[in-house]
Amino acid sequence: MTDKPIRIGFIGLNPDIQWAAKAHIPALKSLPDEFVVVGVANTSLASAKKAAEAFGLPHAFENAQALVNSPEIDLVVVTVKVPHHRELVTAALNAGKHVYCEWPLGNGLAEARELADLAETKGVVAAVGTQMRVAPEVEHLRQLIADGYVGEVLSTTLVGSGGSWGGETDAAHAYLYDKSNGATLLSIPLGHMLAGMREVLGGFNHLSARMINRRNTVYVTDTEQTIPSTSHDQILVHGALESGATFSIHYRGGMSRGTNLLWEINGTEGDIQVTGASGHGQMVQLVIRGANGDTSELAPLTPPASAYSGWPDNSVVRNVARVYALIAQDIRSDTRSAPSFSDAVALHETIDAIEHSAAGKESK
Structure with a gap:
């Protein structure tokens, strides 16, 4: 991969809901040479457009499948409720995209194992948000x-x-x-x-x-x-x-x-x-x-x-930023230093x- 910023698409980014806006967006702003957020997909196109406007993003996707299929996206970040992780992460992996999924990886051990096996088969960077x-x-x-x-x-x-x-x-x-x-x-x-x-x-x-x-x-x-x-x-x-x-x-x-x-x-x-x-x-x-x-x-x-x-002062933002820095390293160098799906299975x-x-x- 080139040294250009890694292009991120969020599934679940809403200015009215705290976590992605409170932690992920400021974390990514602290790593401008590594990442750029380019798109969002939410539960509706209207919601995606609202988020894209709020965060100044060029793309509001009609649905999650459109986001993961887009050639404009390198890394899919999944920050929705746990019951939806399996479906959305599976779609991203099947599209050949790198994935950062919030913890818990799956709704139970069986889902986590399924997703880890799929990520291994696809050979992509698959990280989980165990940022502690x-x-x-x-x-x-x-x-x-x-x-x-x-x-x-x-x-x-x-x-x-x-x-x-x-x-x-x-x-x-x-x-x-x-x-x-x-x-x-x-x-x-x-x-x-x-x-x-x-x-x-x-x-x-x-x-x-x-x-x-x-x-x-x-x-x-x-x-x-x-x-x-x-x-x-x-x-x-x-x-x-x-x-x-x-x-x-x-x-x-x-x-x-x-x-x-x-x-x-x-x-x-x-x-x-x-x-x-x-x-x-x-x-x-x-x-x-x-x-x-x-x-x-x-x-x-x-x-x-x-x-x-060199890291953000806020502990919430800092810990998430440190995971993202490892993801960037893994994507660029084909390493596996970030908390991985296989690590998530052990947990x-x-x-x-x-x-x-x-x-x-x-x-x-």
């Missing part, structure tokens, strides 16, 4: 562990709040409370954190899980309706990593007045704490503190300034194991 893996803080943390800061890792503990999956929501996010949609407390905030944990500490081995639904209904504030909630709002997992270290996890819906993200890593020579404003480790600014040897009190373990140099397998472990236990 490339956060500067996670890369720094991984190096600290590799360098032996805590010695041998003995255990790790994670507590987090999902923000959503509490007692109230709005109509735009009500679909999160129907577990059949695949966008759950387990798959989204905890799924992203599991990706970060794997990056730092390696894979999961044996686990036991329990998922409980303490809130059977949720109040939709802008419609003033109360609707059923089938998505679990309490998730407990414990077991052992492949290294032999033990792990314990508790994720809960809503937000706490106390701790909303605390990840501890305890070893033979030291301890590390990672904290953040919510359990969405892929989005929040992570703070690392630690102590080892004869030191008794935790102190900041901030990544070097060079880790942030889906862990989530599937949690679901299967919890399936035979009381869930309500």
Whole structure:
């Protein structure tokens, strides 16, 4: 491929809906030599035209199939709800396009495996948005562990709040409370954190899980309706990593007045704490503190300034931009450095194991 900017087409870009506009567009603006957004397809042509006008894009496509078939598009970015990922990613891959799909890759493990197999067959760059893996803080943390800061890792503990999956929501996010949609407390905030944990500490081995639904209904504030909630709002997992270290996890819906993200890593020579404003480790600014040897009190373990140099200040935008930078490298050099569909399958397998472990236990 030439050094010209990689041409992006978005499926699911709307100025009135936050994620793509809040994260992807500013991330891409920070990489102007690598990418240019040229088109959009939404649920209707009118919606696509509205988005194209809002973001100054030359092409508003009639539908997703027209976008993926267009010779003007090199990379298709899928930022729609999880139930539509399989259909849209399949269409893009069959058109021979590179793909960046938001996490979760599929609505369950079977869909993720299907998409990963298709991507492998097509030989294109197929990346998934598990952006916590490339956060500067996670890369720094991984190096600290590799360098032996805590010695041998003995255990790790994670507590987090999902923000959503509490007692109230709005109509735009009500679909999160129907577990059949695949966008759950387990798959989204905890799924992203599991990706970060794997990056730092390696894979999961044996686990036991329990998922409980303490809130059977949720109040939709802008419609003033109360609707059923089938998505679990309490998730407990414990077991052992492949290294032999033990792990314990508790994720809960809503937000706490106390701790909303605390990840501890305890070893033979030291301890590390990672904290953040919510359990969405892929989005929040992570703070690392630690102590080892004869030191008794935790102190900041901030990544070097060079880790942030040239990247956006906002952690949401920065982490997404770092994924895009790897995608550009992969497309231009035929490498596979960005979080891939095969990586997504491994993460889906862990989530599937949690679901299967919890399936035979009381869930309500």
